[in-house]
Amino acid sequence: MQAELHRKIYTVSELTIEIKTLLEEHYPFFWISGEVSNFHVPASRHFYFTLKDDKAQISGIMFRGQNRNLKFMPEDGMNVIGLGRLSVYEPRGNYQIIFEYLEPRGVGELQIAFEQLKARLAAEGLFDDVHKQPIPFLPRNIGVVTSGTGAVVHDIIKVAHRRFPGVGIYIVPVKVQGVGAEDEIARAIALLNRIEKDVDTIILARGGGSLEDFQAFNSETVARAVFASKVPVISGVGHETDFTIADMAADLRAPTPSAAAEIAVPLKSELVARNMDLAGKLLRWTLRHVAQKMERLMEASRRLVHPRRRVGDLWMRLEELSGRLGARCREKLRREKERLVWQRHRLGVSAPIHHLPSLDQALKTLRTGLDASIRRHLEGGRIRGAELCNRLGALNPMAVLERGYSITQTVPAGEIVRSADAVAIGGLVNVRLAKGVLRCRVEERFEIDDKANI
Template identity: 55%
Template sequence: MQIIDNSVHQRVYTISELTADIKSLLEENFPFIWLSGEISNFRVPVSGHFYFTLKDQKAQVSAVMFRGQNRNLRFVPEDGMSVTGLGRISVYEPRGSYQIILEYLEPEGVGALQVSFEQMKARLSAEGLFDDRHKKPLPFLPEKISVITSPTGAVVHDILRVISRRFPNCHVEIIPVRVQGDEAEGEIVSALKLLSTRDDADVAILARGGGSLEDLHAFNSEGVTRAIFDSPIPIVSAVGHETDFTIADFVADLRAPTPSVAAELVVPLKQDLQEACSGLSNRLIRQFHRYLDQHRSRVSELSERLTDPKKRIQDMRLMADDLTARLIRVFRNDMRQRREQLSWRVNQLKALSPTAILERGYSITRTVPGSVVLMDSHRVSKGQQLEVMLAKGGLICRVEGKTEDGQTDKTDI
């Protein structure tokens, strides 16, 4: 067993002293360092500071980035993102832990601007700002074109040259703005708001020449994107070269690969319109002459078929007289036939009349009293009174005897 020599002076550290010495040692030896790692446990409390952990395969360290520094970032850190940052080591004495306080942070392998571009593009796309249903159609023939660009660059001259060549007397308005630098975003937003407030242009071109992602940063900003989306006037984006894409391109009503193409898209070729108008005018004249010829032929045909009104009236009178005579003849024939039918029926009735039968020598015998017509000799008795009706007058008789089939009844002898 080792015996400690009490004669040797020993310093006993308190926790605070040890932590303070460690803090001084670390902070003095690592004032600013570059550090790379993967973000995890990323969180943002109400204070606005960024708190997260930087780790690799073997170790991890707590990291913080205060609001004053993180508001200058052009991207939003996310869990799983590999980053490189500049910071200083700090010891948080109440917990006895060390952390790195970051002053600068950028994505590892991909620039911060590119990450910011992709993040904002995804977020605005999710909001529906790029949907086709929000795209406004360009006017066929604008009376006034507004161009938002730098007044000193080659872009404005290219646009004016193309518009002047295609439609010389078209009204073009230049709204000068910076297209690069820290003040570019604010000036472009102000120009778009002015355009919306005045609302006297039919279409607007937002243009600048090509450049790096840093040069085109203003056209990838959220402020410019939302100002384009809110504009009631159709916006044509013509930023950079054909291979350059900005968020302004996605939200604009139409993207042109170059500023010169944008000028060609917003105005038609005047010569083509003149030729089209001339062709339509000639076609209209031909159609009108064809229409007149057809109606002249029709009028001529109808004129030939049209007779003199007096002659037409005379013909109608003759026709009326003829129809009247035919009607009278038909009526008389009908009346004659009806009279003949009536006379025949009357004769038929007369032939069947009892009076007619009596006039032919027949008589009708009836019982007295009772006036029952006799048709059978068995129904009367000897000595019974009978009434015999003749064609003229009648007889009252007494039965003296009866016969049957011309033979005298023997009971009556």
Template identity: 40%
Template sequence: MTTTLPPKTTDREIFSVSQLNRQARQLLETHLPLLWVEGELSNVSTPSSGHWYFTLKDDQAQVRCCMFRNRNMLVRFKPQQGQHVLLRARVSLYEGRGDYQIIAEHMEEAGSGALQRAFDELKHKLAQEGLFNEAHKKALPPLPKHIGVITSPTGAAIRDVLSVLERRFPSIPVTVIPVAVQGKESAPQIVKAIELANRCGLFDVLLLTRGGGSMEDLWSFNEEIVARAIFNSALPIVSGVGHEVDFTIADFVADLRAPTPSAAAELLVPDGDDWLDKFIGFEVLLEEAMLRRLQQWQKHLHNLRQRLRHPRERLEQQAQRLDNLELRLKNHLKHLLVDCKNRLQQLQIRQQAHHPQVRLQQLNERIAAYAQRLQKAQYRIIERKKQAHGEAVRLLNTLNPLSTLERGYALVTDPQTQKVITHSDQVMPGTTLNARVAQGEFVCRVESIRK
């Protein structure tokens, strides 16, 4: 086995330290994109220039960091030694010392920042899938028959909700479905409670609620499984989570979002006092309508009493009407008989007109008329034919060559070929020819030719 050695190079590219550091910095900044780094702050330095210099570390490594003034002015907190932060930064190298470092563009506290980032990512994902679309929102019943409240049975939120429901409409039954509203077990319990409420068939609306708290406390309502359970629920769900400034994923997916648990309870049921006022108004309107109806019936009854007559008067009127009908019937029958007689006479006249003898006589008359017309037509045709024949004879006599011969002309032909001689070049002296005249013909011989 032979080994090929690389060719020897005599020219060597020599870098200075500054060139090396510059090229290394360009390689780092070009090939590593803007990235997120999480770690603990140490060696925090804030000189008079306003730039921040610090070290970001974890339990195994550390890296120098710099955040310039124009970027750290946007940070809402002051960095402290040992604080856990999340940086969006780019990798670089400080050419003066050859130190590898990162340049921070954005800084946030690691705990709340990570939760906010997860919240934004899930919100964007579910929005893209259409879980927040208004077309999927279900309408709330105007007057619920049974309300299911999914919350903690020991929290302040359920007391506020029950108090508002009892004050506004105490006759509506309310069932509390107990769940944990924070912690790792909270989200699965909320999902099971929503599924149970949909299966049992008792409720026509659900309220998902809890009191206020930090983002970590409310995180169960930002879980994807809770959002999809709300979206898949056949029952309309009202979300009343936290305070008015708190927003969760459940608020966006729910059919209606309330700023507080108490506000959610007010949105769920109408005000009983308003309904009572409406019923009182309906009662007044009903009484007035019944009084008007009674008055109308009284007037109608009075009119009927006035129209009511003694049966004898009705019988007399009916008897008189019967007499009138009898007279009208007799007159009508008379008219019918007269019409029938007239029609019978007309039919008899028509029958006589169509008798076979009358019909034969009419046909014979028509035949005689046709015979006379035929005879006259024959006479006219014969006369026209005679006139046409006379004209043809006169025309034939005019064109007859014999008529020309009668005027002294002769028809000369060759006795052998029977051709008519029309030119002197057709004969020779001594030629014998036939000459036809008006009365007979004779033979002649050519003695001489004159041109």
């Protein structure tokens, strides 16, 4: 009982705070390596990820104030080395490493940043050939963006004036490395674009160096300034084996700054020799062409006829054709007259007046036959009508009644009586005669022979 009174009972918060204090005091800062996984960046822009090896893993966080200084972006599967301190997140009781610094393991930070920026800009199409501008053959003026104190600018001027004396050169001195270098380079390119009516080509150059020295030329700011330039850009950065992001975005890459000047400016002596050669060829071609035309002119002159003689020949030809045309017209007129006489004779023979007597006689014959046919038809109709009238009169009921027959009908139904059994004794009947109707009462019925007299 006494032991229970002296035992220490922690709350969860108290124990967590003690563990947090112990870990943070024992591991204030340390270096750690591992593989990045589950990397994500929420709206707060803090980096959250898991650092693991083949046996264990631990949560990691790098706050926005520290990760904005990184030259590369961590990715899942990347091996890194980091400087951090151990901490405990009290609400969940999890321990984690808060990183102050990260670098790729085995590959330099700048190289990783170079590859990541290169892949992203390539995906946007900044390096595509379709956007490359042709370099002017003979520029009036060249803009040079490089250090104003290094040997590079003197080499470019020397090469340019050696190849083509008198070519204009605009020097825009900038920092080529260090803090603010990339912004100065971008502003210099923009400045030369504002005077693009005077500048035909831009040379972006610097001497050799390490990857750290080329950092300004591997920046996104310079790459986008080169890509946006309306004036063609030749990139001559470092030596032949050095490649930068600016080289890929430029319209043309030169292996060295001196080579960039050689590409931008043609060799004047070669142009003069070429012009002289072309002038000689043009003169020879012109003389040969004139000689050919003169020869053709002389040949044509030999074959030409004097205009007066030509007019006389044409006049004789015209008279001949006129005579032939008159003869053809007269012959044509004679044939048409003969044809008209023949047609008139045929028309006179075929005139309707010559056929009138025969047609009149035929009409009279047809009329006589028609009259006889009508009379025969009418007589036959009259005979047929009289016959039908006789037959109709014989079938007329009134004619039967006129011969003494009658029609007997029951009263009041009006049915015709055909048998004595159809009327009861004392029944009334109507007897229709040829003239008038008798109403009779039946007093007696009897059967008679069909052949006996009534």
